[in-house]
Amino acid sequence: MQTTLKFTNTSRSLFFSTTRKRVDAYFKDNNLSPNANGAMWGKVVFFMTGYAVLYGLILSNQFSLWAMLGMAMLLGMFAAFIGFNVSHDAMHGALSRRSWVNELFSNSFYLLGASPYVWKITHNVVHHTYTNIPGHDEDIEVAPGLIRLDQDEALRPWQRYQQWYAFPLYGLASLSWVLRKDYVKIFKNKIGQTQNSGHPMKEYVTLFVTKLAYYGLFLVLPYLVLDITLWQLALGFFIMHFVEGLVLGLVFQLAHVVEGTDFPVPTEQNTIEEAWAIHQVRTTANFSPRSWLASFFCGGLNRQIEHHLFPKVCHIHYPAIAAIVEQTAHEFNLPYLENPTFATALKSHYKILKIMGRTKPAVSRQLAYTDLVDEPVSVS
Template identity: 30%
Template sequence: MQPTEASPTASEYTGAGGRGSAYAELSRTIKRAGLLGRRPGYYAAHGALLGTLAAACGLALVLIGDSWWQLVVAAAMAVVSTQLGFFGHDAGHRQIFTSGRANRALGVLLANLGVGFSYGWWIDKHNRHHAHPNDEEKDPDIEAGALAFTIGQALGSGRVARAFYRYQAWFFFPLLLLEAVNLRAASVRHLASGGCERRVREALLLGLHVAGYLVILFLVMSPAKALAFIAVHQGLFGLYLGCAFAPNHKGMPSLSADEAADFLRRQVLTSRNVRGHWTIDFVLGGLNYQVEHHLFPSMPRGNLRHAQRIVREYCHAHRIPYLETGLFASYAQALRHLDRVGRAPSAQ
């Protein structure tokens, strides 16, 4: 069976094969293939590449000086910042080191000092997403806000919000330009809400990131150019992050905890893979293997491609719909879903 382009519906999973032992069987196959082992060489090489790119951006920033060409550097830094975020994501899932403490230390450095997000805030939010993907009540990634992800959210909103949601598919990509600002604001709220030692350390590192970032920019450039640099860097950073995460679950079935789905089916049926070659793997930080990543979160990024064949064949054998689509088709599916949700209230 070839992977289908159509998203599976919530009703399809109710009769899909047996339960209980399906994931355990697949997990044993993956372990026998050696795909859960650490990849220190892979991550050392990848880290060296990202470090070189970050250093090159910093050097270009200093050498170019007070010039509008700095906006090109800002765009390049948006790419590097996002890639550093992907690296921190891998650390958060303990893909890099065998030690949980080492993974956390790296994650905090990358997130708080390197990128400017709270690692503790993100790891809590992301773990809840992995445990309850597309669960309207428990998945923080589909909470109603600037966008409505379910018809229930749209129907429960006020008149002004419903009018906005009607056209939300058109606003999706422009809103992503503000995503980095939104994530930073959420990080600050999280760190300001408690005074435990970890949060204090995170707050200090985040403050050091912000202070160093602003001081360097305003020393090198005039205020107008520095502000333009910030707008381009942060806007493209948010856009890139959003474009990497948007194909993964948007438009896939919304499953509640009460619906009959075991772990295997819950993860597969709510996730969408993006097909492509190694360039897609790099650009999307391995998140294009969303099915495999959700089934085996601690699997090193470099092993996901090898696991895909095993998982896809296993899903076929157990009659579990497995969705894999092209990058632009994935965006089209997500936008169609947002459009259906936004227009549903007006049709009532």
């Protein structure tokens, strides 16, 4: 994985070294591991068991079609929650200090119909390095040509209404992931501008085998054991993934595409004139940071600032280290963006979609979203 894009202004990396020193001291002084604790393992058991129970109840063929449809929707939600709470931490190496444990629980990502190997490339490597940089971070390219988030992209007439149709499109993301995205990504020469070639042959085999296994478990087996027609099966599968995709999509969008977050563009020398950690703070926002429910179900991804700075720290510790990160950011005169509730974050995302669907390409690609909005998000 190589790219020529570089972060400069490394003299300002003192912010990150100071923050890291304080976070390390927190764990040492309190004799804590930065990995999973008892509460975290309880979450793992809860979400994995809930997923298995829902799947088993559907296959039991003891319920009405409406009841099975409701359980399919819940199954989609639990798949997203496993992605947030189990797979995500494991794939970042944050769940355990033992690599084999992380590898084992990384495989829970297959329950979403997705490839952990491809995710580690597109998310861990590319997104976490080049967050919100158009042309590099493909995670912000939700539906090219339909949803416009890059202010230098040509403005199309239908994008005037993207603040309305974007949300149903988010619901299709999981279905695209299962049926298309992983195949496309592993065969692409580049992810953004990052080289993406030379994958081991076993990863290609694993991708196709696990996809076939998923199709077997969620399409073939239900059709064989349930008293349903083919169209009813297709509808249940679609709705399950629509719910899963909507949950996954909203959590990501509310962390990166809200008022106040930057979408910086490289200079002509292909550099970002900022230190990496500063870039992470400027391109990321928290939402519902003090909500126990949001933290429990979103796997700490409602605290994306902490996650982007410390991806190898288990999310169960984010509430504790958040005060350290916020205080240090203020000391270095850096933004610490937060939307106090899910609703305010959703409203902020809606406003960005509306603005970007009506604003012509900027004269300067360096223009930040904060220059386009009338009421920027509050800064703690």
